[in-house]
Amino acid sequence: MEFFATSAAPARQRTDCAIVGIYAPKRLTADAGLLDKAAGKAVSAAIAAGDIDGKLGSTLLIGRTTGVACKRILVVGLGKKREFGERAYRKAVSAAIGAISHTGAANAISYLSRETVRDRDAYGVARLAATQAQNDIYRFDELKSKKGKKPRLKRLGVASTGRGDVAAMERGLKDAVAINAGIELARDLGNRPANVCTPGHLAEQARKLGQRFKRINSKILDRASIKRMGMGAFLSVTAGASAPPQLIVMEYNGGGDEDPVALVGKGITFDTGGISIKPAASMDEMKFDMCGAASVFGTMLALARLRLPLNVVGIVPACENMPSGTATRPGDIVETMSGQTVEILNTDAEGRLILCDALTYSRKFNPETVVDIATLTGACVIALGPHHTGLMTPHDKLAEELLDAGKRAADVAWQLPLTEDYAKPLESNFADFANVGGKPGGAITAGCFLHKFTDGLNWAHLDIAGSAWVSGKAKGATGRPVGLLTQFLIDRARAS
Numbered sequence: 068m069e070f071f072a073t074s075a076a077p078a079r080q081r082t083d084c085a086i087v088g089i090y091a092p093k094r095l096t097a098d099a100g101l102l103d104k105a106a107g108k109a110v111s112a113a114i115a116a117g118d119i120d121g122k123l124g125s126t127l128l129i130g131r132t133t134g135v136a137c138k139r140i141l142v143v144g145l146g147k148k149r150e151f152g153e154r155a156y157r158k159a160v161s162a163a164i165g166a167i168s169h170t171g172a173a174n175a176i177s178y179l180s181r182e183t184v185r186d187r188d189a190y191g192v193a194r195l196a197a198t199q200a201q202n203d204i205y206r207f208d209e210l211k212s213k214k215g216k217k218p219r220l221k222r223l224g225v226a227s228t229g230r231g232d233v234a235a236m237e238r239g240l241k242d243a244v245a246i247n248a249g250i251e252l253a254r255d256l257g258n259r260p261a262n263v264c265t266p267g268h269l270a271e272q273a274r275k276l277g278q279r280f281k282r283i284n285s286k287i288l289d290r291a292s293i294k295r296m297g298m299g300a301f302l303s304v305t306a307g308a309s310a311p312p313q314l315i316v317m318e319y320n321g322g323g324d325e326d327p328v329a330l331v332g333k334g335i336t337f338d339t340g341g342i343s344i345k346p347a348a349s350m351d352e353m354k355f356d357m358c359g360a361a362s363v364f365g366t367m368l369a370l371a372r373l374r375l376p377l378n379v380v381g382i383v384p385a386c387e388n389m390p391s392g393t394a395t396r397p398g399d400i401v402e403t404m405s406g407q408t409v410e411i412l413n414t415d416a417e418g419r420l421i422l423c424d425a426l427t428y429s430r431k432f433n434p435e436t437v438v439d440i441a442t443l444t445g446a447c448v449i450a451l452g453p454h455h456t457g458l459m460t461p462h463d464k465l466a467e468e469l470l471d472a473g474k475r476a477a478d479v480a481w482q483l484p485l486t487e488d489y490a491k492p493l494e495s496n497f498a499d500f501a502n503v504g505g506k507p508g509g510a511i512t513a514g515c516f517l518h519k520f521t522d523g524l525n526w527a528h529l530d531i532a533g534s535a536w537v538s539g540k541a542k543g544a545t546g547r548p549v550g551l552l553t554q555f556l557i558d559r560a561r562a563s
Contacts, residue, residue: 269315
């Protein structure tokens with residue numbers, strides 16, 4: 068979708084649809100009032116008839132009326148004005164896009180962006196609108212024999228409060244378009260089934276990014292290379308799979324000689340649990356177990372489109388976790404690339420095994436910061452649900468950076484503790500430590516496992532098991548945390 072900023076008055080704006088708001092109870096916004104007056108009180112008449120009262124997310128479509136240049140007026144409920152913040156604004160934009168999608172409108176202008184949204188300036192309001200709108204028109208039908216009808220809406224304008232805000236809004240829209248592209252790539256990769264999105268498919272996506280952008284250099288390391296480097300934990304996960312593993316490396320060079328930020332994404336393209344096999348119910352959703360990898364791909368794309376003056380390396384260990392006669396067994400002990408040994412008590416705790424070797428590998432790039440992203444634990448879903456990504460790090464400044472970036476990007480995280488107390492259940496009689504402890508604090512125990520491989524690194528762990536996809540009728544990948552990661556890099560670029 069194309070986005071643009073405008074400062075034109077609502078009654079004079081030529082568009083297929085003008086989007087205005089109404090607060091509860093029955094309180095028109097200033098722009099809605101102007102349109103109402105110009106349209107001979109058409110909006111007021113609908114309110115008097117009880118067609119809309121301002122409930123958040125409600126909509127009322129009014130066809131062509133005299134006195135205004137727009138073909139349609141869409142009135143959107145904004146809820147109570149004192150409660151109108153980011154969440155309400157996004158819901159109102161979403162409701163508007165949904166309503167317009169059922170019309171023949173090919174373009175629209177939203178005047179909701181002229182309302183005061185708590186803690187958001189003109190840049191932020193415009194960017195939120197573009198991100199939410201693109202999210203709502205996203206469709207994944209590339210594997211359907213009959214494609215669904217695509218929304219006719221192709222252009223969306225956001226109105227500014229004055230000409231001075233137009234430049235800030237245009238900047239917000241430009242950034243949103245780049246980030247949206249990254250989110251859509253991550254969603255597409257996550258939504259593709261495991262017989263399509265294989266480790267080899269992810270490797271091919273990396274090659275395509277390298278061909279498309281001069282600043283991205285991609286290389287793929289095969290099983291033999293992985294073995295030569297001593298990545299015994301990584302290889303233990305793929306031991307039962309016929310699909311060959313891939314260690315995918317994407318280097319973005321935009322920051323001269325600066326040490327890079329390393330993004331390490333879990334790329335389990337399908338997770339059966341291995342010998343510790345999962346229950347059959349909902350196992351289809353284990354195609355989403357590579358959403359950490361997908362978020363790295365999406366962030367690299369957004370980064371390249373934004374042309375940020377940074378160095379970033381994306382590292383994706385990609386493989387399947389399958390049961391077979393050659394699969395790793397519970398009780399097996401493996402040596403990691405770091406030289407530490409791990410007793411594998413549960414083969415379904417495989418993500419941390421591929422990540423620990425990838426974290427060690429990241430040291431080759433002398434990274435200034437390392438962030439790993441993984442659909443790591445069901446325990447994080449229990450703890451935080453689908454709303455927040457779990458954040459663990461021993462570094463307070465890095466935690467603050469990531470949390471602030473999540474808030475700005477509307478892709479929020481929540482910090483969980485990371486102390487030695489949580490690492491004690493990982494003790495083993497036979498190896499340096501085990502790959503699992505007990506159920507209590509399981510998400511944090513997994514973070515503690517990874518922490519054992521990050522000595523001396525400025526490192527953070529993002530557990531996206533709850534935020535990377537949704538289940539049920541609306542099942543699909545969300546593209547998170549591409550927004551958070553890209554905002555984190557934008558902030559780093561502005562600070563340098």
